[in-house]
Amino acid sequence: MDNYDAYDFLEIFFSNASNDTGYSGTVVDDEVILCKKSDVVQFGAAFLPTFYYANFLMSLVGNALVLCIIYKYEKLSTVTNIFLLNLVISDLIFASSLPFWAVYHKSEWIFGRGLCKLVGSCYSIGFNSSILFLTLMTFDRYLAVVHAITAAKRRRVTYAFMSSIVVWVFSILASIKDIVFHDVMDGGEGLLCEMTGYHQKFLTKWELFGYYQQFFLFFLIPLVIVLHCYTRITIRIMFTRMREKCRAVKLIFVIVFTFFICWTPYNIVILLKAIKTSFGDQNDCSNTLDYALYVTRNFAYLYCCISPVFYTFLGKKFQNHFLKLLSKHIPCLKINVALLSTTSKTTSIRSPNTDS
Structure with missing residues (x-):
């Protein structure tokens, strides 16, 4: 779970350890400092499994x-x-991973390497591709609102499929570190699924890379792009009174706005953890920060x-x-569906170029 799971709080910091592979059986000569995070782990074990199961079911039904x-x-x-698909x-x-993490937080990793x-x-792949x-x-x-004439020639199905392929490839490449470094290890009180198998300093550098990658590439840069696009769209709508297209723009705006409301606290905590790892004691x-990470991460989910x-x-x-689906089982909704269909046809005549 992007390297920040409950058992990360049982983390052992090694100072100048030689030939350390990160496994619990490794012998080191230098001082080992153990941070006991039992309260945080117990908090996660009590709260997270129920939340993950509920989140998985709601996400499964909604999607x-x-x-x-x-x-x-x-x-x-x-x-x-x-793009919606x-x-x-x-x-x-993303949601497919939640039941596994629910079991993991409750006991240990039982699903194998x-x-x-x-x-x-x-x-990582689900988050990266979602934001992109x-x-x-x-x-x-x-493009459709501000550069409607130019975009009409370029916004084709081929453009959509090629853009989608690029997003998936980029998201998978950005997640390779999770595939390579995640492995099963013996944590003393049970099996863990964490970043392991390499020298601790090496893993810390990749952990920092993950922090900064997520904050800048998958949060800050998209935020700047979204703010710029919606600023231009708003100005365009104000001068042209494009009310029909404005409905589609409002919908996407609410979705994007909600996404950043959900993810901003989490990314701020990620940045603070990166700063602490880089410059802190x-x-x-x-x-x-451990409690803050729990709360903000689950809010983001x-x-x-x-x-x-x-x-x-x-x-x-x-x-x-949606009403058409319900009307098959609730006959009284058929009248409302007929009215909505009439309204939809009227709107489509007024705004023939809207594809949303």
Whole structure:
């Protein structure tokens, strides 16, 4: 789970240890400083499993609903729907790791070395691709609204598929360290799934690389791009009164805004941990950042449940599709579906170029 799991708080710091592989059986000559984090670990064991299971179920249901709507009522002939499908896949990849982490936090790692590496990389790949697809969707809306004439020639299905492939490749490359360094080790009181197998200083450098990579490449830069795009979109809408297209822009804006509200505290804690690891006292066993990481990280995980809810209930088109699904089982909703269909047709006539 991106190298920051409950058992990370049982971390042992080695000072100038030679030939240290990171395994618990290694003999070192220098002083070993052990930070006892039993309170933090107990907090995680009591709170996290229930949260992870609930988050997994909500994410599974919400994203499955979006996939069902895309399959039944939409076509992958628009750029927006292609990006939306990829974003849902990103959320599902992330959510698929939660049941494993729930068991891990409750007891120990019981799933073997292969799943340790696979599950350890799912979080990273899911997060990286989610933020990139959100940024890509925002940039696509920027092109469609601010540069409508020029973008009409370029926003083709091929462009969407190629962009999606680039995002997935980049996300996987950024997660290679989790695949390589995650392994099973004996933590004394049970098996752990952590970054291990190499000299402690070497692992610390890669841990720092992961901190800064996540904060700058997958948070700060996307945030700047999103703010720039929505600033330009807002200015464009104010001068052109594009009310129909504004609905789609508002939907994506709410999704992106919610994402950054969920992830900003987490990334701030990540940055503080990076600063502490780089410049702080390694003998400092304070629990403050550990508790902060627990709370902010789990708050960030909620986004995987929130995003499909936004797709379904904030977008007019998805509301219509959702009511169509319900009307098959609740006959009294058929009248509302007919009314929404009429409204949708009226809107499509007024805004023929909207593909969202």
